[in-house]
Amino acid sequence: DGDSASSGSGNSGDDKIVLGFSQVGAESGWRTANTKSIQDSAKEAGIELKFSDAQQKQENQIKAIRSFIQQKVDVIAFSPVVESGWDTVLKEAKDAGIPVILTDRAVDSPDTSLYKSFIGSDFVVEGERAGDWLVKEYAGKTEPVNIVELQGTTGSAPANDRKKGFADKIAAAPNLKIIASQTGDFTRAKGKEVMEAFLKAHSDIDVLYAHNDDMGLGAIEAIEGAGKKPGVDIKIITVDAVKDGMQALADGKINFIVECSPLLGPQLMELVKKVKAGEAVEARILTNETTFTQEQAKAALPTRQY
């Protein structure tokens, strides 16, 4: 909706700021909560939001950004599905005088003048927190620990960084070994499918590290389908801490979750206003996050917002 009113200038007479936002897709519970946060906070801030869903495809995001440029929106924000390949379209926005804000995921463009700010998590730290927990869990043990890894979308910042942070930390314990690692595209269906293949190929999996809750939840179905007990026969670590993940953690099917907050909307709208007013903004805004054990999940669940 809203597309019919989009010809000509983004400013439709009143002084409402027009924000074009290109979302990754609807691949996970995290993403759904993120979309809601952005839509709700735009409304609250009195910002007109042109929202576009790229269905996990970079070409769709590039199209959406070009369309926002054509519509002369005031500010463009987007969550880049992958890290590479943005220089050209970001240059087009810059040449058109439209400021860009990155949310959630990073780009690898060397020219940081192509965007005003980047708001979101430190995914390397998230991977490190997952790795730290595992190293502690097996402290003092020397038997081999076989880990399988479900990676997020190939080429995305969270997949690259969560893999790296985890690998860096488990390197401290030579018996902790990743025996298989594949993408599950951040979805439940893919997580299940890839875990089924892992279980067929390896009879001796001790640990699953999934780059998000949804893939972990899909994998739990695969593990149960293979007659094993998730959280007991195979220990599971995930990232995000959305409600379904937290429930599985409280139920003992997941062992540890590293939080990644999707509630970026309010801070994004603050940034949009500042950027529109020509005020200086911080180049990097980090989200505050924690981790959850099974006991902590039980305590947090009743008041969890998403």
Ligand code: GYE
């Ligand atoms: O962890 C995952 C989602 O970019 C941080 O994307 C986000 C990730 C999140 O699909 O669930």
